[in-house]
Amino acid sequence: MPEGVPSIDRVADQGDDRWPAAFTPGNAQWSGHLPTLTDAPEALALAYYRAAWQVLDGAPGPRAAALLDPVRTRAHLLAGEATDFRAVEAYVVLTGDLDLLAEKAGGATVLDRLRGLPDGGTVALDAARVGRARSLAALLRRLGERDEAAAIEVAAAEDARGVLARYAGGGRWRTAETPDDLAAAFRAVAGEMPEFLDLLQRGELVEFADRQLGAEPPGGVAYALCRLGRPDRAAVLLAGAASPGAAELEAILGGLFAIRADFPGWEAGSRRVTRPGLGRLENLPAALT
Template identity: 90%
Template sequence: MPEGVPSIDRVADQGDDRWPAAFTPGNAEWSGHLPTLAGAPEALALTYYRAAWRVLDATPGPRAAALLDPVGTRLRLVTDQADFRAVEAYVVLTGDLDLLAEKAGGATVLDRLRGLPDGGTVALDAARVGRARSLAALLRRLGERDEAASIEVAAAEEARGVLARYAGGGRWRTVETPDDSAAAFRAVAGEMPEFLDLLQRGELVEFADRHLQAEPPGAVAYALCRLGRPDRALALLAGAANPGAAELEAILGGLFAIRADFPGWEAGSRRVTLPGLGRLDNLPATLT
């Protein structure tokens, strides 16, 4: 058993020979492996490993998929249904820019990334902003600076349109239902935190504390990390009842700041984490 990985009986109600392989470099089950979490508070470690157990037989999030099985992930991404964030995480974590030239459904992967989602709601428009900025960062890396600049200008304008609907206190003028409010929080905090001022960030954090405690913790925790409050995220994730792909992504990308986005790749962002969280071992060379 790799150091730091609990025995299978601590995380699941059945045995599985694949369990140690999932954390072992060069294993015979997958083309990659997940990092081990060592020295973490027990409640956080259990959330991490229980979430990891569940994604072995389910669809992992973008980071976990690229880390655990990059070969299988690449095969899945060469389809006309490939998700933007899944492609982004795979390319950033593997450095495989050749994927972008692969064709599927009559278009290259890069051309499919250029097709941003439709907007309309606060959540959808915020998602457009985040993906547009990611696309612009990728295009700059590929030398397409004029197109990147045009996309950045449009994204900034759309971000101003999103914030024009902000009503204060973490609420939005055009949001009517609790589900809409939760989606708006996740998207604005997760996709475009760079456009928020300190007051807005603080109000969104307080809104999450007061109104989103019953939401599934993964996406809320990741958004809190993006708002600069990993301490609040830790409180949600430690001891989560039924952790899965979203909670695993929040730990990898939020608490441990594994940047799997084109802007972070472009900037060469370094991982900075809270003291006392433990450490991720067996990371790919691109992350060390």
């Protein structure tokens, strides 16, 4: 068993011979492996490993998929016509496989697929569009397409101003009325465009999450809290997750430990951080060391 990985009986109610392989470089089961979490508080460590076990047979999030099985992930992205922006982004950043961008997926190159930004309309959709546009711009700059990148950045900033024009204070939005709308707006604005928020807005969104989102699945809320600069509150949510799965695993990898599987982070040379008191990720692939 890799150091720091609990035995399967502490994680699941059934045996799984693949369990050690999931954290072992060069294993025969997958083309990659997941990091190990060591020296973490017990509840957080169990949440991480229970979430990891769930994705072995389920649908992992973008970071976990690219780390655990990059070969299969690449094939899956091409077969699915590369329509999942964040999955393509995480795969390219974590593997360095820029050649994927020139591959054909459903009659167009993967890069051209990435250029097709989503439609907006709601606060959540518009915020997602802002985040993806800024990621696309960072990629294009890396590829030398600076004029196109600059134009996309300008449009994204304008879209961000449009999102914030609908902010009503207290974590609420003028055009988001139902609890589901408000939760989606929180996750998208905090997760996709936190750079456009001032300190007051960040604080109000954190307090809104504490007041209103306690019944929401913890993964998405925790990731957004990390993006707002509150990994402490995110860690409490994740440690208390009743049934951690793919979203919680992504929140720990990409939120708490900030594995930057995004083009802006790649461009800036920022991949991960350490969190004193929350443990550390070990056994990382070369791209993250």
